Each structure stands twice: as C-alpha cells, then as structure tokens.
Amino acid sequence: MFTATAITLIPEAWPGPLGASIIGRARAEGLWALETVDLRGFGLGKHRKVDDTPAGGGAGLVIRPDVAAAALDSVPRDGRPRIYLSPRGPRFDQNMARDWAAGPGVVLFCGRFEGLDERVIEARGLQEVSLGDFVLAGGDVAAMAMLEAAVRLLPGVAGNSASLTGESFETGLLEHPQFTLPRVWEDRPTPEVLLSGDHKRIEEWRLSRSKALTFDRRPDLYAAYSETPTPTAPETGDEPD
Ligand code: SAH
Numbered sequence: 001m002f003t004a005t006a007i008t009l010i011p012e013a014w015p016g017p018l019g020a021s022i023i024g025r026a027r028a029e030g031l032w033a034l035e036t037v038d039l040r041g042f043g044l045g046k047h048r049k050v051d052d053t054p055a056g057g058g059a060g061l062v063i064r065p066d067v068a069a070a071a072l073d074s075v076p077r078d079g080r081p082r083i084y085l086s087p088r089g090p091r092f093d094q095n096m097a098r099d100w101a102a103g104p105g106v107v108l109f110c111g112r113f114e115g116l117d118e119r120v121i122e123a124r125g126l127q128e129v130s131l132g133d134f135v136l137a138g139g140d141v142a143a144m145a146m147l148e149a150a151v152r153l154l155p156g157v158a159g160n161s162a163s164l165t166g167e168s169f170e171t172g173l174l175e176h177p178q179f180t181l182p183r184v185w186e187d188r189p190t191p192e193v194l195l196s197g198d199h200k201r202i203e204e205w206r207l208s209r210s211k212a213l214t215f216d217r218r219p220d221l222y223a224a225y226s227e228t229p230t231p232t233a234p235e236t237g238d239e240p241d
Contacts, residue, residue, distance in 0.1 A: 085139030
C-alpha cells in the first residue's frame with residue numbers, strides 16, 4: 001500500500017485537508033496510509049531542542065543534522081524515496097505525482113525555520129523537491145499539496161478513473177472549459193455543441209478549446225505538446241471546417 005511518512009515539527013497540522021473528501025475517504029478505506037513522525041521527539045535535552053544558530057552567523061535557526069538524522073533513521077529503509085521539501089529543489093509537477101503514485105510511497109521531511117543543515121541532506125541522500133518559486137514558513141503545506149496530487153492518482157481513489165485522463169497536464173494540455181446546469185445562467189448559455197449529444201463533435205470541440213487555452217496561457221506547454229519550437233496558433237474550433 002502507498003505509505004506516506006511525514007517528519008514534522010507540527011504533527012497536529014496533519015492530516016489536515018488530507019483527512020477530508022476523496023483523499024480522506026481513501027485513507028479510511030485503506031487505499032493509502034499516512035503516518036507522522038514528531039521531530040520534536042528527537043530533540044536534545046530537557047527542552048527537546050531541534051535547532052541552533054547558523055554557522056557563520058546570520059538570522060534565524062537551522063535544524064540540527066543529528067536531530068534530523070535520528071528522526072529519519074527511525075523510519076525503516078524500505079525503498080521509498082526520501083524527500084526534503086525545499087524551495088531549492090526541482091519543482092513538483094504532474095509527472096512527479098505520477099511517479100510517486102506508481103511507487104511504494106514517500107518519506108517527507110518538512111523543514112522549518114531557515115531549513116536543514118546541509119550535511120544531513122547529503123548524508124541521508126534526501127531529494128529536494130519544491131512546490132514552487134516562493135518561500136513558505138515550513139514544508140508541511142508543500143508536502144500535503146504534493147501528497148494530494150499523488151494520492152488522487154492511486155487506483156480506486158478518484159471514483160471514475162476516466163475523469164483523470166483528460167485533465168490538465170495529463171495530455172500535455174490544459175483542460176478545456178467545463179459547464180454544468182443551468183443551461184442558461186445570467187444570460188450566458190452553455191455552448192450549444194455540449195448539448196448536442198454528438199460525442200465526436202464534443203470531443204473535437206474540447207480538444208480545440210484545450211489547445212487554444214494552452215496556447216494562450218502556457219506557450220511553454222503548448223510548444224512541448226506540438227513539438228515545434230515556435231508553434232503556430234491552434235485552430236479555435238469556432239470556424240466551420
Ligand atoms: N532559508 C530557506 C527557506 C526556509 S523556509 C531558503 O531560502 O531556501 C522553511 C522551510 O519551509 C524549508 O526548510 C522548507 O522545508 C519549507 N519550504 C519553504 N518554501 C518551500 C517551497 N517552495 N517548497 C517546498 N518547501 C518549502
């Protein structure tokens with residue numbers, strides 16, 4: 001079973017949103033497992049100290065390597081990748097979510113303060129992964145976001161696996177716009193083609209909207225999709241054939 005172990009200074013923040021909705025239900029059904037390891041429990045002395053001032057001076061506190069290693073070493077080595085949530089890592093994306101979901105799970109070290117002593121990152125072979133180009137106060141929210149992306153891809157978690165296949169990034173494109181009832185809302189009608197019942201036309205419309213949207217908003221994704229360095233504007237699908 002896919003198992004996530006989060007090493008954290010705020011175990012009370014877990015499972016957070018991962019305890020709700022489809023992700024929480026899947027956990028209750030035993031489709032994945034989550035455990036937290038309280039880093040404070042490995043702290044030193046009466047005050048369970050986990051951090052100290054940066055060598056060389058400067059602001060803030062750095063998590064000690066001996067304390068971090070003791071917490072990491074308390075988790076059995078079972079082949080799961082060991083991740084350090086860090087703005088310095090490669091950015092998490094749907095491909096990584098898919099890789100994680102295909103494996104046995106992950107061990108996630110959630111940093112705090114100014115981060116982790118470099119030596120433990122090296123000595124324990126931690127893989128740094130970032131949620132994006134911004135700085136959070138800790139790794140927990142990043143770890144939860146990444147787990148949510150991976151767990152919803154596990155078999156049986158998202159009710160209808162077909163609902164995963166056309167999604168943004170899965171095809172290399174952003175998803176087409178979605179509509180539901182009512183058919184007219186504030187004078188805005190649902191596109192006629194979606195009410196036509198003609199599945200071939202609907203698929204063509206969706207793909208053309210997907211391409212147009214990706215071209216506009218994410219030229220980088222569109223270029224990779226079309227495999228041309230300078231892609232030409234896609235057909236919008238509005239013109240007659
Ligand atoms: N001084 C560090 C930032 C520390 S932020 C630097 O400039 O690189 C404190 C902790 O929050 C980090 O140890 C990391 O675990 C987490 N964190 C912050 N931003 C993150 C991001 N974009 N992705 C993943 N984790 C992040």
